[in-house]
Amino acid sequence: MTSVPLVSVFSADDSTKVTAKHIPLPAVFQTPIRPDIVSFVHTNIAKNRRQAHAVNPQAGMQHSAESWGTGRAVARIPRVSGSGTHRSGQAAFGNQCRKGRMSLPIKVWRRWHRRVNIKQKRHAAATAVAATGIVPLVLARGHRISQVPQIPLVVEDKIESYEKTTDALNFLKRFGAFEDVQKVVSTKVVRAGISKQRGKKYRVRKGPLVVYFNENAKLLKAFRNVPGVEVVNVTRLNLLQLAPGGQLGRFVIWTQSAFAHLDKLFGTYRYASVLKDGYQLLRPLLTNPDLARIINSNQVQEKVQPAKTTKVLHEVQKKNPLKNTKAMDRLNPYAKKQRAAATAAIKANTKGTKKIKKNKALKKASRAAFNKVSAALNDATKAAVQEEQDIKVKYFSVQKGAAQAE
Amino acid sequence: MSQKKPQMQVEQKVPENIVKKSARDTKLREAVAKRRTERLAANKTRRAQWEKNAQAYDNEYKAADKSLVDSLRKAKSEGGFYVPAESKLILVVRIRGINTLNPQVRQTLRLLKLRQLHNAAFVRVNKATIEMIRKVEPYVTYGYPSRAVIKNLIYKRGYAKINGQRIPLTNNNIIEQQLGKVGIHSIEDLVHEIVTVGAHFKEANRFLWAFKLRGPRGGFIAKRRSFINQGDWGNREDLINDLVKRMI
Numbered sequence: 001m002t003s004v005p006l007v008s009v010f011s012a013d014d015s016t017k018v019t020a021k022h023i024p025l026p027a028v029f030q031t032p033i034r035p036d037i038v039s040f041v042h043t044n045i046a047k048n049r050r051q052a053h054a055v056n057p058q059a060g061m062q063h064s065a066e067s068w069g070t071g072r073a074v075a076r077i078p079r080v081s082g083s084g085t086h087r088s089g090q091a092a093f094g095n096q097c098r099k100g101r102m103s104l105p106i107k108v109w110r111r112w113h114r115r116v117n118i119k120q121k122r123h124a125a126a127t128a129v130a131a132t133g134i135v136p137l138v139l140a141r142g143h144r145i146s147q148v149p150q151i152p153l154v155v156e157d158k159i160e161s162y163e164k165t166t167d168a169l170n171f172l173k174r175f176g177a178f179e180d181v182q183k184v185v186s187t188k189v190v191r192a193g194i195s196k197q198r199g200k201k202y203r204v205r206k207g208p209l210v211v212y213f214n215e216n217a218k219l220l221k222a223f224r225n226v227p228g229v230e231v232v233n234v235t236r237l238n239l240l241q242l243a244p245g246g247q248l249g250r251f252v253i254w255t256q257s258a259f260a261h262l263d264k265l266f267g268t269y270r271y272a273s274v275l276k277d278g279y280q281l282l283r284p285l286l287t288n289p290d291l292a293r294i295i296n297s298n299q300v301q302e303k304v305q306p307a308k309t310t311k312v313l314h315e316v317q318k319k320n321p322l323k324n325t326k327a328m329d330r331l332n333p334y335a336k337k338q339r340a341a342a343t344a345a346i347k348a349n350t351k352g353t354k355k356i357k358k359n360k361a362l363k364k365a366s367r368a369a370f371n372k373v374s375a376a377l378n379d380a381t382k383a384a385v386q387e388e389q390d391i392k393v394k395y396f397s398v399q400k401g402a403a404q405a406e
Numbered sequence: 407m408s409q410k411k412p413q414m415q416v417e418q419k420v421p422e423n424i425v426k427k428s429a430r431d432t433k434l435r436e437a438v439a440k441r442r443t444e445r446l447a448a449n450k451t452r453r454a455q456w457e458k459n460a461q462a463y464d465n466e467y468k469a470a471d472k473s474l475v476d477s478l479r480k481a482k483s484e485g486g487f488y489v490p491a492e493s494k495l496i497l498v499v500r501i502r503g504i505n506t507l508n509p510q511v512r513q514t515l516r517l518l519k520l521r522q523l524h525n526a527a528f529v530r531v532n533k534a535t536i537e538m539i540r541k542v543e544p545y546v547t548y549g550y551p552s553r554a555v556i557k558n559l560i561y562k563r564g565y566a567k568i569n570g571q572r573i574p575l576t577n578n579n580i581i582e583q584q585l586g587k588v589g590i591h592s593i594e595d596l597v598h599e600i601v602t603v604g605a606h607f608k609e610a611n612r613f614l615w616a617f618k619l620r621g622p623r624g625g626f627i628a629k630r631r632s633f634i635n636q637g638d639w640g641n642r643e644d645l646i647n648d649l650v651k652r653m654i
Contacts, residue, residue, distance in 0.1 A: 296423045306434050318574035321561045330577055331561070331593045333453050334460030 008150060009256045012158035015149055015174045019156050019256075026259065027268035029152070031130040032284040033137075034123065035248060038239070041124035042246035044114035045239055054108040060101025065092035121239070123282050126266050128242035128250070132209075137249030143208075144183050145251055147176025154254045159210075160217035168222040172208070172229070180207045180251055184228030204228065206244045211237070213257035234258035234265065235275070456578065456592040463598045467553060492531070493550035494603040497559075497646055499526045499619065499653070501629050501638055502545040514541045519616040524653065526559070526617040528600055530607055544632070544639045549646025557597050558654055564593070565615040572615050584613055622652040 009020040065078040077091040095103035131137045133152040138145055145151065153175065162168050172178045184207045190196060191203045207228025212219055215233065223229045230241055234254075242250050267273030272280045294300060319327035328335045474490060481488035500520040507515075518538060519527040528551075529535050539548060551559075564575040566584065573580060578592045588606040590596050599610040631637020633645075642649070 301426070301430075313568070314573050314580060315576040318576055322558060327576070328561075331575070332460055333457040334464065334594070337457075337461075338464070 007152060007154055007259070009154045009156055009259075010149065010175070012156050012171060013174075015176070023154070023259070025133070025152075026262035026266070027281055028126050028129045028262050028266040029133040030269070031123075031126045031266075031282050033131055033134070033248065034127045034282065037120060038124045038127055038243050038248055039246045041116050041120050042239060042243060044116045045121070046246075048113045050112045052108045052110070052112055054106045054110075055102060057105065057107075059105070060099060061093060063092045119279070122266075122276055122279050124239050125237055125242065126281055128239055128248060129237065129252075129262070129266070131248035132242065132250055132252040134249065138251050139249075141247050141249040141251075142183075142205075143249075143251035144179035145176070147179060148251075149175065152252065152254060152259070153177075154256055154259045157214070157255050157257050160212045160214055160219050160255055160257075162219045162222040165222055165225050168219065168226055168229075172226070175253070177208050177251070177253065181226060181228050183207070188227070206230070206241075206250065209241055209250050209252045210255075211252055211258045212255045213261050234261050237265075452578075452582075452591070456594065459592060459598075460594040463594055466598075467601075494531050495551065495556075495600065496529045496531055496535070496539070496548050497526060497551040497555070497650065498529050498539060498546050498548040499646070499650065500524065500546050501626065507545075511542050511545060514538050515545065518542070518546075520546065521616065522618065524619045524621055526619050526650065526653075528556075528611050528614070530603055530611070543641075547633060547639055547642055547646065547649065549642045549649075550644055551650065552644070552647045553601050555647045555650050555654075556601050559617050559650070560593065560597050560600070560614070562654060563617040563619065564596075566613055567615045581613075585609060619650070619653040622649055624652055 005025050006022045007025055008018045009023060011017040011019045063078075063080050064082075065080045067076050067078045068074060070076065075091070077097060078093045079089050080087050080092045082088045090099075091097040092100055094100045135145070135151050138151060155171075155175070159168075159171055162171065169178070172181055184205045187205050189203050191200055205228060207226075207230075210219065210223055210229060210231045211234050212231065213234050220231045223231045232238060232241055242252070244250060264274045265276065267276070267279060267281055269281055269283070272278060288294060321328040321331050325335075325339075477488045477490075498518055498520060500515060500523055503523045515521070518529060519525065520542075529539065529548075539546070560575070566573045566575055566580055568580070568584060575581065575593060581593060581596055582591050585591075585596070585606075588609045590599055590606065590610060596610055596613075598604070599607055604610075626638045628637040629639065632640040633642040634640065
């Protein structure tokens with residue numbers, strides 16, 4: 001199962017039988033995938049089904065409310081006139097007020113619809129068709145296509161004449177599309193929110209899209225009641241069906257004539273479209289998407305420069321050279337010698353002091369001299385003290401003698 | 407007993423682009439290795455040159471000190487005075503913050519690279535710079551830095567201005583790349599240029615980012631007063647060294 005430039009058309013009755021082999025893929029399927037265009041066009045086109053609505057223009061304004069002004073110890077919001085009811089004197093009109101009108105009430109003349117340039121719409125449709133032929137995109141969108149024999153799935157025109165729903169169902173079963181239908185059935189949920197009371201009770205997923213060509217085809221009625229399945233004529237392909245929600249990759253079942261009509265509809269890269277006046281398919285930016293091959297080609301590799309290494313200007317952490325010897329030596333190789341010289345100088349100085357310590361004789365002599373001096377000092381002090389005492393005794397005794405004499 | 411499967415003779419074919427890439431990679435690797443050996447050899451000669459320069463400067467400084475001492479002794483012995491030459495270099499330290507500044511003062515401080523409190527910068531002494539410093543005197547203190555202080559500032563707080571970025575001076579390549587064409591190849595060359603205010607002092611000083619010092623340990627005396635008035639701002643001549651040692 002791959003998206004191929006050649007496509008087989010399958011028989012409606014037997015999924016193993018191929019009625020036409022190797023039909024070329026229409027050029028639309030080679031269009032570059034432009035999710036940006038699709039997303040833009042889809043957001044705008046999706047607004048075109050909207051119906052105008054509005055709030056009642058009088059809602060919240062059916063009072064003769066007036067502001068009481070300042071000086072009455074209340075907010076200046078308009079207040080309901082009159083008396084005799086709770087409502088009188090209550091705030092009115094403002095969007096913040098209870099029972100007030102909303103801010104910026106919705107008007108019917110809101111711009112509900114959006115116009116999109118025709119070219120953009122056509123490009124979006126072309127991209128969406130191209131995406132239906134890319135398996136990963138269809139799988140990513142969530143379709144159960146593991147049993148489908150080929151993407152894009154092209155079936156002979158016989159299915160256009162189906163009238164009974166049983167025929168339609170059996171056809172889907174035969175081609176592995178029933179799994180997708182089962183998904184739709186099993187995931188039908190009651191919608192959250194108020195819209196369930198407004199006619200949109202269920203949220204239903206999208207199943208396969210059947211595209212036919214002949215206007216008188218009866219398959220519309222046959223497939224109509226199968227949940228999830230949509231039927232559309234190839235001349236009226238709708239982006240809202242090809243890329244529901246703006247998401248590319250709807251699972252599409254083409255009839256043979258519808259498939260063949262695509263070239264006339266969208267044109268090819270050689271010829272502009274016949275049916276869309278002057279429309280030319282979008283051209284891809286890259287004609288050769290094999291980037292690895294381009295990069296590894298001789299022409300590119302010859303010009304390529306070698307990979308840049310990160311240039312580190314400086315070490316990540318600055319170390320203080322005044323404290324960190326490694327940092328210092330990195331900056332100033334002479335520092336090592338200076339340090340060595342400094343330590344040598346210190347050693348030389350200490351050698352001198354050691355010499356003094358070892359001179360014991362000198363120490364002894366100096367101590368002896370000191371003892372001598374201190375002894376002499378002691379004797380002198382003692383003598384002086386004794387002399388003072390003698391004088392005192394003499395003086396007091398003299399006084400006593402004098403007193404005694406008198 | 408299972409039959410042994412016949413060995414198929416398949417020549418191991420290596421994809422062409424892998425062959426080409428491995429050839430290119432070996433060439434690149436060899437070029438890198440060659441450049442590395444060249445660089446290491448060049449580094450060796452450069453380091454020898456740095457050492458030689460540093461030693462020459464060391465001798466120069468010692469000689470300058472000795473000649474100063476000799477001059478002083480000689481003058482004393484003759485009964486006269488020796489007045490050493492006025493310093494050619496000033497170290498300016500910003501001591502006031504950013505609030506409520508006169509716009510002219512603000513601009514002058516910016517011109518002196520003193521954009522932040524406790525920023526310090528070297529300034530050459532000439533008429534122009536003296537006038538500038540006079541304008542900002544109450545907001546800065548300045549004086550004549552000693553060689554040791556200059557050296558310590560550049561080693562510990564030295565950052566370079568490269569492409570408007572503040573790059574730490576962690577190796578001499580930084581200095582070589584920016585100032586090599588002016589003859590300054592290592593950090594000792596840079597210190598020497600600042601100390602002696604050489605011919606390329608302008609380039610060397612512009613290369614240096616302003617020194618971002620810490621507040622002085624032990625504090626200021628009174629920033630509201632001038633140094634002469636038992637305060638802090640203004641010229642404090644040699645005593646700037648004591649202050650900056652507390653701020654480094």
